[in-house]
Amino acid sequence: TPEYETKETDILAAFRVTPQPGVPPEEAGAAVAAESSTGTWTTVWTDGLTSLDRYKGRCYHIEPVPGEEDQFIAYVAYPLDLFEEGSVTNMFTSIVGNVFGFKALRALRLEDLRIPIAYIKTFQGPPHGIQVERDKLNKYGRPLLGCTIKPKLGLSAKNYGRAVYECLRGGLDFTKDDENVNSQPFMRWRDRFVFCAEALYKAQAETGEIKGHYLNAT
Incomplete structure (x- = not known):
């Protein structure tokens, strides 16, 4: 979704993507965004029971990795509502979960992550100091x-x-x-x-x- 403008409340991830031969980088980036948010390997009828446009992750930019063949940085934005408040486990399970076994990819690595202040504030911190x-x-x-x-x-x-x-x-x-x-x-x-x-x-x-x-x- 190249026209998507990221929000201050989005969690932003940068993935190093190596697509399988014949898979365009745009398709690989979109697959990463979908598989790590609302999507699965095929279209299901229950997609119509929710607002995917509101909840889905979006690959908003792709750029080649300098000096590397067939490697790209895919930038993905996730809406904050996808994640349980104050849960590192839930956040990482979504972003670095089974997407790493996705067949459209030969290799995948999370390079960077931006966590918005709005999400950080949901963490209570230690009960006492x-x-x-x-x-x-x-x-x-x-x-x-x-x-x-x-x-x-x-x-x-x-x-x-x-x-x-x-x-x-x-x-x-x-x-x-x-x-x-x-x-x-x-x-x-x-x-x-x-x-x-x-x-x-x-x-x-x-x-x-x-x-x-x-x-x-x-």
């Missing part, structure tokens, strides 16, 4: 000092708790799980919670300070 953390730890007027437990993978829950205790007893304000510590066979989440809580309360009792540990719950 640094001031609440200071209130919970009862520590003010200085930086908070913490660390991630290492080795991040392979420790048993009991030994993980021991490391937490030594860190907190040694003077740290808090410890935290590494991002890839979840609930693996060598250390289940519930076991880690129990041993970390025991370590935290023991360190608090011995130091007279409030201590913290941040568990990965993702």
Whole structure:
């Protein structure tokens, strides 16, 4: 849709597209826009039950990639109503989902993404900030000092708790799980919670300070 003028509320994506032999770049760009929004591989009668013109993604510009044969940058605009408010998962599932397996394309890569302020404002952010953390730890007027437990993978829950205790007893304000510590066979989440809580309360009792540990719950 080359005549389409993007809106401030549109989510804009730039895809590097390599069409299959014989597929024009305009067709490939339109296919990316459709498959990642309201379209599918064929026309269905239920298309008439909604306003596709309102909800569909639009490929509004295509340009060749300098120095590359058969590669193009397809610019696609998505109306904001296509996405659940405050959901990174929903946004990326739509934009970088099964469109990457589309048969009209030999290769596809998301190069850039513009997220409008209107969508950013739908994200609530963390439920509390640094001031609440200071209130919970009862520590003010200085930086908070913490660390991630290492080795991040392979420790048993009991030994993980021991490391937490030594860190907190040694003077740290808090410890935290590494991002890839979840609930693996060598250390289940519930076991880690129990041993970390025991370590935290023991360190608090011995130091007279409030201590913290941040568990990965993702």
